[in-house]
Amino acid sequence: MKNQRHKRKESFSVLLISNTDRSSKQYHVSLSALRLAGLLLLILCIAAGCMTYAAISSQKVQTTLRTQLSEKEQLIAQMTTEKETLESEKQTITAENDALKQEAEEAKAAAAEAVAAAEAATQEPEEPEADPAYPSRYPSSGASVLKSEYSQEQPYLSITTYSGCDVVAAGNGTVTAVTSDDTYPQIIEIDHGNGYRTRYLCQQLAEVKTEEGAEVEMGAVLFTITTDETQLDYQVLYQEEPTDPLSVIDARG
Numbered sequence: 741m742k743n744q745r746h747k748r749k750e751s752f753s754v755l756l757i758s759n760t761d762r763s764s765k766q767y768h769v770s771l772s773a774l775r776l777a778g779l780l781l782l783i784l785c786i787a788a789g790c791m792t793y794a795a796i797s798s799q800k801v802q803t804t805l806r807t808q809l810s811e812k813e814q815l816i817a818q819m820t821t822e823k824e825t826l827e828s829e830k831q832t833i834t835a836e837n838d839a840l841k842q843e844a845e846e847a848k849a850a851a852a853e854a855v856a857a858a859e860a861a862t863q864e865p866e867e868p869e870a871d872p873a874y875p876s877r878y879p880s881s882g883a884s885v886l887k888s889e890y891s892q893e894q895p896y897l898s899i900t901t902y903s904g905c906d907v908v909a910a911g912n913g914t915v916t917a918v919t920s921d922d923t924y925p926q927i928i929e930i931d932h933g934n935g936y937r938t939r940y941l942c943q944q945l946a947e948v949k950t951e952e953g954a955e956v957e958m959g960a961v962l963f964t965i966t967t968d969e970t971q972l973d974y975q976v977l978y979q980e981e982p983t984d985p986l987s988v989i990d991a992r993g
Contacts, residue, residue: 872911873912873932874932875930875932875936876910876988877910879909879972880905880908881959882965886899886900887900896982896985897973897985897986898971898972899972900970901965901969901970902968907942907961907962909956909960912956913931913956914953914955914956915928915954915956916931924941924973925943925946926940926941926942926963928963935978936976937976937980943972943973944966944970946964946965946967947964948962
């Protein structure tokens, strides 16, 4: 029978001696337990190292983030300041623009007033409205020729008229007479109610268009000439005194 070799388990002894009573205790630790303890210690060291590295990395990240945050806060503060500056400049520019607009409007208004004043200064004064009762109209409407003017010997105008020509009222008034005599087959008189009286004397028969007592307006047809080269004598009386018809026509006509 072969001799069997007994494999001895290696172990380590730990001797603990007390300083007081000099007693001692001895502990036996197997190699496997020692290895296990070493492995655990290694794991703990690795874990501690990882935790330390993670803490350091985290601290670095936090430091970097804090730095970036601080930079961004400074940038925001700078942008806020610039924004406030721009807002202030905008308000200043707006105020200046409003002031310029106001000045432009005032200048425009002043220029318009100046132009209006200049136009008013250069504008001819308006003539007063003509009195329709004033006998200022020429008594003939149509083809006619002035034959002779007013004079002391002939206190009337002589006008040569033609067939179809109308003899018209020189102003508003009332027909006071529609008569005739040996010289004039047709005579019409108008009282204008302002001291003036006009007489229309036709040396040939004509077609009468009005009647005594009729109210006529300036330009109303009194009679129509029916024969060529009919002489019309036109007389103007003021306060029953003869006056030059052309002076009256020139004054208001």
